[in-house]
Amino acid sequence: MAQPLAPSQTPLVSTGQTHLPQVTLPRNPGMPLDLNWVLAARANTSAIERRAASLPARRSVKKAHQAAWLLRAITCIDLTTLSGDDTARRVERLCAKARQPVAPALLKALGMGPITTGAVCVYHEMIAPAVAALAGTGIPVAAVSTGFPAGLSPFELRLKEIEMSVAAGASEIDIVISRRHVLSGNWQALYDEMRAMREACGDAHVKAILATGELGTLRNVARASLVCMMAGADFIKTSTGKESVNATLPVSLVMIRAIRDYHERTGVRIGYKPAGGISKAKDAITYLALMKEELGDRWLQPDLFRFGASSLLNDIERQLEHHVTGNYSAGYRHATS
Numbered sequence: 332m333a334q335p336l337a338p339s340q341t342p343l344v345s346t347g348q349t350h351l352p353q354v355t356l357p358r359n360p361g362m363p364l365d366l367n368w369v370l371a372a373r374a375n376t377s378a379i380e381r382r383a384a385s386l387p388a389r390r391s392v393k394k395a396h397q398a399a400w401l402l403r404a405i406t407c408i409d410l411t412t413l414s415g416d417d418t419a420r421r422v423e424r425l426c427a428k429a430r431q432p433v434a435p436a437l438l439k440a441l442g443m444g445p446i447t448t449g450a451v452c453v454y455h456e457m458i459a460p461a462v463a464a465l466a467g468t469g470i471p472v473a474a475v476s477t478g479f480p481a482g483l484s485p486f487e488l489r490l491k492e493i494e495m496s497v498a499a500g501a502s503e504i505d506i507v508i509s510r511r512h513v514l515s516g517n518w519q520a521l522y523d524e525m526r527a528m529r530e531a532c533g534d535a536h537v538k539a540i541l542a543t544g545e546l547g548t549l550r551n552v553a554r555a556s557l558v559c560m561m562a563g564a565d566f567i568k569t570s571t572g573k574e575s576v577n578a579t580l581p582v583s584l585v586m587i588r589a590i591r592d593y594h595e596r597t598g599v600r601i602g603y604k605p606a607g608g609i610s611k612a613k614d615a616i617t618y619l620a621l622m623k624e625e626l627g628d629r630w631l632q633p634d635l636f637r638f639g640a641s642s643l644l645n646d647i648e649r650q651l652e653h654h655v656t657g658n659y660s661a662g663y664r665h666a667t668s
């Protein structure tokens with residue numbers, strides 16, 4: 332039978348009545364590459380697909396619980412624009428949305444103080460307007476670097492891009508891995524690449540984008556997840572949003588279990604960021620429920636969980652408005668670009 336589900340016993344990171352994201356997590360120091368561990372990683376595809384398929388139907392989240400989950404989801408969004416036609420003006424509008432993702436009247440009706448999104452995520456060239464627009468808010472700017480999305484520019488340039496993004500004010504860097512290292516089973520090359528990128532990030536937290544839709548098998552996803560964590564990734568992220576297949580529940584299950592495995596063996600908590608194609612409020616709840624079931628309440632905080640999403644916030648805001656007023660507003664009212 333479907334069970335009601337409360338998002339967490341853990342409160343949102345709170346400053347008085349204000350609920351803000353905070354990246355308080357200690358960095359992942361990484362460890363030497365343990366090839367025995369990597370090669371022992373397997374993925375039982377049919378069991379994973381069965382479990383993933385059962386997830387959306389198994390939990391029923393209604394009314395106040397649903398609103399609480401959706402507010403939690405907002406605090407975990409890396410509000411993203413990654414388009415060739417991005418402009419400073421668009422980024423400023425996005426940042427305004429990140430600062431105030433839900434209308435104050437709705438928040439008041441829900442008994443909530445102000446909230447913000449987890450971060451704003453942009454290309455390198457858009458860091459400066461984002462940093463300016465978010466000054467004083469504590470909302471981090473995340474930049475996609477390393478020749479995003481293909482990651483095929485010269486290695487030295489990719490490292491330089493990271494350094495430039497950090498210098499421009501990004502406090503989180505989303506790097507893309509070289510898929511060919513995974514597809515050819517060259518785990519040492521993947522480890523060395525990730526290690527160098529982490530080093531180039533300095534104090535900025537690093538998210539490793541695996542581009543899982545291009546890795547061939549779930550077993551490769553499990554192994555690449557482990558190698559990136561061993562090399563010091565603070566987060567592992569599914570996709571750039573530009574692959575033909577982006578975040579999925581089976582891939583998420585594999586990556587989340589790799590995070591659990593890594594935590595059990597090293598004591599280090601790694602964050603998870605599903606990204607690409609997550610645009611519906613109900614999907615956000617499914618992902619949060621998956622995190623809660625597989626990793627526990629601690630992973631429902633923005634320092635350990637993010638959605639990479641450009642349009643998810645629009646749908647969540649519509650659902651919250653419906654919860655409060657009983658009516659759906661027109662979709663265009665919640666557009667961010």
Ligand SMILES: O=C[C@H](O)COP(=O)(O)O
Nearest residue numbers: 572606607608639640641
């Ligand atoms: O990292 C974030 C993704 O690029 C966003 O993808 P989306 O536009 O499908 O939400």
